[in-house]
Amino acid sequence: MTIARTLTIAGSAAQGSAGIQADLKTFQERDVYGMSAITAIVANNAKTEQGIFTQPLGAIEAQIYAAFEHVGVDALKTGMLFTQEIIDHVSAIVKEENTGHIVVDPVMIGKMGSQLLRDDAIVAMKEQLFPLADIITPNTMEAAKLLEWETIDNIEAMYQAAKELHQLGPRYVLVKGGALADYPAVDILYDGEDFKEFRSERIDTIHTSGAGCTYAAAITAELAKGQEMKDAVGLAKSFVTEAIRHALSFERGIGSTNHAACRNKKI
Ligand SMILES: Nc1ncnc2c1ncn2[C@@H]1O[C@H](COP(=O)(O)OP(=O)(O)OP(=O)(O)O)[C@@H](O)[C@H]1O
Ligand SMILES: Cc1ncc(COP(=O)(O)O)c(N)n1
DSSP states (O other): OOOOEEEEEEEEETTSSSHHHHHHHHHHHTTOEEEEEEEEEEOOOSSSSTTEEEOOHHHHHHHHHHHHHHTOOSEEEEOOOBSHHHHHHHHHHHHHHOOSEEEEOOOOBOTTSOBOBOGGGHHHIIIIIGGGOSEEOOBHHHHHHHHTOSOOOSHHHHHHHHHHHHTTSOSEEEEEOTTOTTSOEEEEEEOSSOEEEEEEOOOOOSOOBTHHHHHHHHHHHHHHTTOOHHHHHHHHHHHHHHHHHTOBOOSSSSOBOOTTTTTTSOO
């Protein structure tokens, strides 16, 4: 039996909703083979680096090589990379090894407030990683930070941001509008020529931890299976919308996107 092979290079989110955990759960739900290279272990929900345990560069490198050498990779995704050193190292390996698709989710701050990318690592993300990417998937806050804009608070600004981010070298830019509370959940895809909007109704829930990771992981899975980018994003959008609709509350603040919400549906 053959199966599409996916790799996530990201942080471990101990509470299970986001990061590596969200990615592997999503890969499983999308019927692809999932592998992981853990960059950091995140065991905090607070606004400090306490509880963030960065992995040594050698350990990150060994995990990525294990995936490429023992199995092979049809598509990979990056999530929390945290430091400039990790971005430089991962970019160099991916450039040398990869022949498949690359999805870059420029994770910066977790929904629960953890800083997941240091400010001095943003330049490396833009210069080293974005030119390698088939698609980058910033939310509005991340897009504004990448462009050194004060804010992105409407759909016109999302369009403009997608255009400017495309100049940094990725094949596609997907600006996610989940944080724009006055609008439906609109995301803008741009390929350097054409725009496409992906819309869903806004679901009234606070339990969206992991939504961005789940969305990018689902895109990665669909690309690994051979879908074209627009179809991959469309399928992933439907998947993440259901995961938010059936989100899990653990009655302790922000709960989790439900990665298994589509298990018995045809999406
Ligand atoms: N309340 C909501 N209802 C419906 N869709 C939503 C809602 N919030 C976010 N989304 C959608 O979920 C996907 C993830 O977007 P979001 O903007 O939350 O990413 P993110 O901020 O990177 O997520 P995370 O911080 O969880 O990684 C997008 O398709 C977005 O439009
Ligand atoms: C290790 C890790 N990676 C990514 C996220 C972002 O996801 P969210 O913003 O939903 O918490 C996270 N919280 N933790």
